[in-house]
Amino acid sequence: MKASDLFVKALEAEGVEYVFGIPGEENLDLLESLRTSSIRLILTRHEQAAGFMAATYGRLTGRAGVCLATLGPGATNFVTPAAYAQLGGMPMLMLTGQKPVKLSKQGHFQIVDVVDMMKPLTKYTRQIVSADNIPARVRESFRRAEEERPGAAHLELPEDIARDETDAILLPASYHRRPIADDKAIAHAAAAIREAKRPLLMIGAGANRKTCSKMLREFVDHTGIPFFTTQMGKGVIDEHHPLWLGNAALSDGDFVHRAIEQADCIVNCGHDVIEKPPFFMRRGLRTVIHVNFCSAEVDTVYFPQIEVVGDVANTVWQLKQSVAPQPHWDFAWFDTVRRHLEAHLARGADDARFPIHPVRLVADVRACMPDNGILCLDNGMYKLWFARYYRSRQPNTLLLDNALATMGAGLPSAIAAKIVHPQRKVVAVAGDGGFLMNSQELETAVRLGLDLTVLLLRDDAYGMIKWKQAHMQFPNFGMDMGNPDFVRYAQAYGAQGHRPGSTAEFAPLLAHCLDTPGMHLIDVPIDYSDNDRVLNHEIRELSRAI
Structure with missing residues (x-):
């Protein structure tokens, strides 16, 4: 052969x-x-x-x-x-x-x-x-x-x-199962959770890779322990669950960080130090339990006291069997945080300004997307808004990159997602900067006959770096750019191009694109002027006031 x-x-x-x-x-x-x-x-x-x-x-x-x-x-x-x-x-x-x-x-x-x-x-x-x-x-x-x-x-x-000839034969894959955690490690972790006064569950990327969703949901329902997620852990448990405390979209100062500060035991399921730290560890403040397929990679902000290494779903099941709700657990503070978080997340969802405000954009997208619809985010300023405000209901329905955080991946990822799940609604979300790094793949999507929507958020700049430049009190320099007419650009590839004329037009237009076969691009001007006020000041002031 x-x-x-x-x-x-x-x-x-x-x-x-x-x-x-x-x-x-x-x-x-x-x-x-x-x-x-x-x-x-x-x-x-x-x-x-x-x-x-x-x-x-x-x-x-x-x-x-x-x-x-x-x-x-x-x-x-x-x-x-x-x-x-x-x-x-x-x-x-x-x-x-x-x-x-x-x-x-x-x-x-x-x-x-x-x-x-x-x-x-x-x-x-x-x-x-x-x-x-x-x-x-x-x-x-x-x-x-x-x-x-x-x-x-x-x-x-x-x-x-x-082109050589060979008579070699194929090697079949060997039968294997992932190893499970040691019984003594399970017992040690379970004891730490039972003895804590305010235990808290964190769900990371590793729990989104395998079938951990069912076991984690059962663990939360059985124990009543509240949970939060990293950006790449979103959707493992439905974020409409009454024990959800938010997403670690910001590095510090958000509502979820007020809960973290009061927790005396945090169970980290699937945490990966590749992601930005969901919280900063300080010696002696709390017990951190590392639950993952692999042992912890220790760095200056992550040094867990207990490690439970093995199949995550099996570990969570064993912990559920070993941990009953304890009468001394006190979740009153977490309840307070959650009430304030819910009230804050609803603010701005009906903002009518145009160009569209990020909170209104996320609210409209969430309202249009079915529970199993997949959003594929490129990398830009909008990622923080979606991570924080978009409530994922199923695993791997908000695909964002909080590891390499590269631009240019949004549209290609959406193409792959549609190929894997042809019956599900798929939307690529990209800024004008990231989109143009791989926009030529519009032709690929059209050629493949995919039903796909690109939500292009246009601010005519490299918006995230421009925001950080201003936040660090540097003058505006080197971040603004021009753009083509994206509607005509999409049409040149054989896709359908759209541009809403007001915020009120956006949600009906997105719904139309999701329900209409073919490749669609929606050019939406976005207003990032509230980045600093909301993400840097308002959230921190409100969370500190709890």
């Missing part, structure tokens, strides 16, 4: 459905093998976008998404998606080509050491130097990418190896 055929059969054996990317001449044997396989090639307009799509596929399915590029400039365009997947805990396999390794006739034309480049960005990277090694290399790359903590893997297939 030709090596490229064996490689593709190995991908099929791993359950690969799609390969996202742009082939080059060094991939032509592999491309021909893909042509006759069960795997669908999703041709993109940029390798970076292909990587974001593969990572999002992995995030939503738990199986490694696969992306393809040629050597040199194609491979270097995978650097940002590699970091995106690695920091975000998203299983992904990158495939790149290379010139012949047994006999080169072109010197060093286009050649960079891609394997060496990928080492600090991946869990596993190898050049395939023998066709006979393909089964082992493919199996190991998927195992590494998908096991906890998930991340990026990379394989380089040189063109002369791809």
Whole structure:
């Protein structure tokens, strides 16, 4: 069998459905093998976008998404998606080509050491130097990418190896189950929770990766312990739950931080230090229990006193069995915080100013989106508003990046989400800065016939950095820019472009786009003038006044 055929059969054996990317001449044997396989090639307009799509596929399915590029400039365009997947805990396999390794006739034309480049960005990277090694290399790359903590893997297939003949056979995946936590660790953690006066539950990214939602909801309902989430933990438990205390969207000073200050035991389920700290630990103030698939990575603000390492869902189930509501628990302060939070989150939801105010925007989007609809956020100022005000009702329905926090991922991620869940409503939310970094993928979405909406929030600037520049009392410099006519821009790709003329027009327009087949872009001017007043002053003043 030709090596490229064996490689593709190995991908099929791993359950690969799609390969996202742009082939080059060094991939032509592999491309021909893909042509006759069960795997669908999703041709993109940029390798970076292909990587974001593969990572999002992995995030939503738990199986490694696969992306393809040629050597040199194609491979270097995978650097940002590699970091995106690695920091975000998203299983992904990158495939790149290379010139012949047994006999080169072109010197060093286009050649960079891609394997060496990928080492600090991946869990596993190898050049395939023998066709006979393909089964082992493919199996190991998927195992590494998908096991906890998930991340990026990379394989380089040189063109002369791809056309070699081999009689190697595939290696099946071994049967395995994630290990469960030690009984003594469970008992130690359960005792700490029972003995606390004001225990609190925090839900992080790790609890959003596996099927932890049911167990965590049962734990909260059984114990009555209030909970809050990190940005990447949103939706694990319905945020309309009466024990929800908010999201750690801001670093400090929010309502949720008033609750954290009073907690004497915090159970961190799935916390990952890659995310911005949801709270700052100080010695002696409280007991912190680390519940995760992997042991804690200690740094200056995270040094848990108790670690329970093993399958998170099983750990939570065991804790539920071991912890009954205690008569000395006192949640009165948390109840007060929640009442004030609820009142504050409702403020501004009916603001009629135009350009639209962020609170009104989030409220209208939430009202239009079904419970299982998926929002894919790019990175910008709006991320803080959505993290704080958008109440997620199901896991992985607000996809934001609080790890690498890269711009340009919103539209590619939404394309992948729609491919994975074709029956669900999917909206990409992007600022004008991030959108134009991968806006060419509008053509990809149109070509694939996807029913997808892009919500483009236009402030004609790199808004988040402009806000921080002003907050640090620097003069406005280097952040303002011009933009194309986004309605006509979308139409040029074969999409439908829309622009509301008032805030009142926005929600009906979004509802129309969600219910109308095809690719839609809504150009919405947004007013960020309240960033500092609300996020820096009003929230802190109101939360301190509790």
